[in-house]
Amino acid sequence: MKVRFAVSVGAGIPDPGRLGDVVSEAELRGFDTVWLSDVPMLASTDPVLGVAFAAARTSRMRLGLNVIPFGSTRFVFANRLAQLDRLSGGRLLVTLVPGLDQPGERQALATNGLRRGDAIEAMIPELRSWWAGEGVDVGDGVVARLAVRPVQDPLEIWLGGSSPAAIRRAGRVADGWLGARVSPQQAGVIRQAILDEAASAGRCIDVEHFGLSIAYARHDSDLDRARRTAPLIVRKPAGAAVTREVVPVGAPALRELVDGLVEQGLSKFVLRPAASPERVDGGAGWPDELEWLAASLLDLQT
Numbered sequence: 170m171k172v173r174f175a176v177s178v179g180a181g182i183p184d185p186g187r188l189g190d191v192v193s194e195a196e197l198r199g200f201d202t203v204w205l206s207d208v209p210m211l212a213s214t215d216p217v218l219g220v221a222f223a224a225a226r227t228s229r230m231r232l233g234l235n236v237i238p239f240g241s242t243r244f245v246f247a248n249r250l251a252q253l254d255r256l257s258g259g260r261l262l263v264t265l266v267p268g269l270d271q272p273g274e275r276q277a278l279a280t281n282g283l284r285r286g287d288a289i290e291a292m293i294p295e296l297r298s299w300w301a302g303e304g305v306d307v308g309d310g311v312v313a314r315l316a317v318r319p320v321q322d323p324l325e326i327w328l329g330g331s332s333p334a335a336i337r338r339a340g341r342v343a344d345g346w347l348g349a350r351v352s353p354q355q356a357g358v359i360r361q362a363i364l365d366e367a368a369s370a371g372r373c374i375d376v377e378h379f380g381l382s383i384a385y386a387r388h389d390s391d392l393d394r395a396r397r398t399a400p401l402i403v404r405k406p407a408g409a410a411v412t413r414e415v416v417p418v419g420a421p422a423l424r425e426l427v428d429g430l431v432e433q434g435l436s437k438f439v440l441r442p443a444a445s446p447e448r449v450d451g452g453a454g455w456p457d458e459l460e461w462l463a464a465s466l467l468d469l470q471t
Contacts, residue, residue, distance in 0.1 A: 170436045171377055172427075172471045175202035175233060176462065177441040178455075179214035185222070188214060191455045192223040196230040198463045201470065202262060204233040204382075204439045209240075209278070210271040217249055224257035233262035233439070235329075235347075239278045239285070243292050244313055247299040251319045259320030264327040264347050265289050286330070286338055293326055293342045300324050327378070331359055340366020345378030347439065350415045353426065356381055357433030380437025381430055386418045386444060387461060395443035416443055420465035427469060440466075 178191050192203050203223055205216035214222075216234035223232050238246050254261040267285035268274050275281045280288075295305050300319050304312035325344035328335065331351055339346045340363045348356060360379045367374045386392035392412075417423040427438060446458035 170431065170434075170471065172431060172436050172469055173201035173438070174462075174466055174470050175204050175231075175437070175439045176200055176459065177204045177206065177382065177439050179205040179216065179219050180208075180212075180445060182212050183214045183219075187455065188219065188222060189226050191459070192226050192230070194456060194459050196227045198459055199467055199470070200230065200459075200463075202231040202233045202439075203227075204235065204262075206235040207237040207266060208269060209237070210269070210274050217253060220253055220261065221256055224253075224260065228258075231260045231262055232257050233264065235264045235266045237268045237278065238265050238289060238292060239268070239280050239283075242307075243295055244299070244305075244307060244315075247296050248315055248317065250296075250324065251300055251315055252317050254319035254321055254324055255317060261319070261321070261324065262327070263324065264329060265293075266329060286334060289328070290338050290342050296326065297323065325378075329382075331355070336362050337366050339363045340372070340374070341370050343374070345374065345380070345437075347380045347382060347437070349382040350384070351381070352414050353429030353433045353435075356430055356435055360434050376434065377436050379435045380439065381435055382439040382441060383423070383426065384416045384441045384443045385423050386416060386442070387420075389418060391442070391444040392416065392418055420461075423465060424469070427466065431469075 176195050178188065178195075195203050205214055205219040207216050216236050220232045220234050250261070250263060267289060268278065268280070298305050299315045300323065302314065302318055304314045307313045327345035327347050328339045328343040329347050329349060330336070330339070331348055336359055346360070346363055348359060351359065364374060364376070384395075386395060417426045430438070440462055442458055446455050
C-alpha cells in the first residue's frame with residue numbers, strides 16, 4: 170500500500186508570498202501533494218487559481234483541488250481543468266464537491282433548488298467524454314469538443330461524502346473517495362460499501378484510491394481556538410464520533426488515527442490544521458507547521 174501525505178493550504182486572504190513559500194517548502198520536505206479547497210463564501214484562495222500558481226512554484230509535488238463544479242457551464246469547467254492539468258505537467262488531482270451550503274452560497278452559484286449530488290453525478294460522464302477527446306451535445310444539435318485535452322488519460326475524478334447517497338454515488342461513478350470527519354471504523358465500512366456498490370455497477374475502483382481529509386490540532390488551545398473561529402473544520406456530522414476521535418490533538422494521537430485508517434485500507438491523507446498556523450500563539454506560521462508535520466508523520470509515507 171502506498172501511503173501518501175498531503176497538506177491543505179489556501180485558507181485566508183490570498184497572499185502570493187505566503188502561498189509560494191508554503192508550496193515550495195512542502196515540496197522540499199517531501200509531502201506528496203498540496204490541496205486547495207473551494208469555499209467561495211469565505212476568505213480563501215480559489216483552488217483553480219491556486220493550483221495554477223502552485224504549479225509554477227513546484228516541479229514534483231502533485232496538486233489537488235476540492236472544487237465545486239457549479240457557477241459556469243460544464244464545457245467551461247471541463248476546459249479549465251484540462252488546461253490546468255497541462256499547465257501542471259499532469260500533476261492534477263480532482264475531487265468534486267457540492268459546497269458547504271453556507272448562507273447565500275446556492276444563490277451565488279445558481280444552484281437553488283438543485284440536488285447538487287445528483288447534478289455532479291450527471292455531469293461526470295460528460296467531463297470524461299470531453300477529456301477523452303470525444304464530442305458532447307451541448308444543445309441545439311451542437312457537438313462540442315475540447316481543443317485542449319488533459320495530460321493524464323484518464324484524468325481521474327474522486328468524490329467525498331459519507332451519507333448513504335454519497336456512498337452509492339461514489340461506487341457508481343467515482344475513481345476514488347476522499348472523505349472527512351469519520352473514525353477509522355466508519356471509514357472502513359464506507360470503503361467496503363463503495364467497493365461493493367462499484368462491483369454491483371460492473372465497475373472496479375483501485376483499492377488504494379481511498380483517503381481522508383484530517384483536521385488536527387497540535388495543542389488543546391489550538392482545538393479550542395478552532396471551535397470558536399473555524400467551526401466548519403471541527404464540526405461533528407450526524408452519527409460521527411466525538412470530535413477528538415476525528416480531530417486528533419498532538420502528534421501521538423495524529424499517528425494513532427493514521428495507523429487506524431491504514432488498517433482499514435485507507436492510504437491517502439490530506440492534513441488540515443484546525444487552527445490557522447498564522448494565528449497560533451507562539452508559532453512561526455506555516456514553516457513551523459510543516460516542520461512539525463514532517464517530523465510527526467512523513468516516516469510513515471511509503
